[in-house]
Amino acid sequence: MLFIHNNMKTEYYNKIKNGKVAIIDFGKTKATITDLQGNLDTSKASVIQGTKQEILEIASKLKDYFIGAEDSHLGVPNLGESEAQGFKPDTLLKFYNDCENNNNSVGLLPQNFMPNASAYSQLKKDDLNDGKAWAKWLIDNPQTSVKNRVKSFDLCPKRQAAFKMKKELDHHLNYARVKNNCIGEQSYNMPDSPTLKFIAEHKEEIYSRCQPKTNEIFKITLHKKDGKVKLYTSETCKDFAIKMSQVYSVVACLYGKFNKETKTFSSEPVLREYENTLPTWKYSKRYLLGFTPFHKNAGVAASNIKWWGRKSYIKAQAKKIEHLYYIHDSVNKNGDPTQSKITVFDSDKNKNGDQTGLRGDFARRNKDYDQFFLEKRREYDAAVKDLFNVVRSIVVEKYNV
DSSP states (O other): OOBOOSSHHHHHHHHHTTTOEEEEEEOSSOEEEEEOTTOSOGGGOEEEEEOHHHHHHHHHTOOSOEEEEEHHHHTSOOOSSOSSSOSOHHHHHHHHHHHHHTTOEEEEEOTTOHHHHHHHHTOOOSHHHHHHHHHHHHHHOTTSOOEEOBSOSSOOHHHHHHHHHHHHHHHHHHHHHOGGGSSTTOTTOOTTOHHHHHHHHHHHHHHHHSOHHHHHHTTOOBOTTTSOBOSBSSTTOOSBSSOHHHHHHHHHTTEEEEETTTTEEEEEEOOBTTTTBOOOHHHHHHHTSOOSSOOTTOOHHHIIIIIIIIHHHHHHHHTTSGGGEEEEEEEOTTSOEEEEEEEETTSSBOTTOOBOSOOGGGOOOOHHHHHHHHHHHHHHHHHHHHHHHHHHHHHHHHHOO
16 A cells, blocks of 8 residues: 655645635435535535435546545445445545546545534534534644545555554454463463563663653552562562553563464564564554554554553543543442542533533543643653653664664
């Protein structure tokens, strides 16, 4: 899959700010194209509904436009495995070519971002409004990540190797976290895992090389009595003192190979198959950890780090700042009152329990929480990068790779 790499963002926004915007959306019943027709007032946009093929033909005849659509709609071809994607590879490539001939820029938008755009535009979510909501968001938020279309849907050898490497990492992490394969009830505590042994052997070195904020985030701390880094909270070796799900996921990108067929580990560095080199941070954050707005099926490591690690960290930090959370009485499944509950302003409901259309990490409750979220996300991601590079340097030094 060969991506076009050029200064597309400037090209996109030059068209967007002039109202030369058309948004394609495939709804539950019909396909829709929303055309601003050179007007930044999205309420005056032209909205046409039809079949997917009819909408594609209308879009291909536009000139000098930014044409946006969700990546899953116009960026992913139908290969016969799912009907969720509307077009075969040849159809999409012909559409891309027609757009290029008419000086149209095809921009692919992050999947599952629509609820956020709807909330921002304050438009009810339906097929006739979704395109307007997307256009409003893009006009006001030029920093939005927009994916370039591809020249070919054939995967090049490097990308094939990258996806294979991610699958192998998924197999490793899935196997290592199964509780009945571990000591006690603690995931990622398999005694024969070379990844766990690497962490145990190099925990002091990791601590000394990492930034203080990295150690704080992943709970890599010195024990007060002996001045050493504690791996477990007690001698029973059941509970980790450090954030093992996240630390293990990072280290597993670099050390400790797992064979799915034999269910055995090997104590060696994890090398990129195509180039036989240790993965870099730039490579890993994209292919192994899914640090991108386009992260569908990003894998177990991405889930451990971003969903279970980063999200929890941001919420915990928000609960320390009074205006970023509220306290309310909670009830159990029977409706009986229980203890008071602290809720951070990032959910899909407000204080009164009303739906807001916001959800998950994309929630934009207010400007205060939005800025706080972005700041803490950068802080957490910087810690992941720091930990990765520290571990990588240790592997390079020890194994000369």
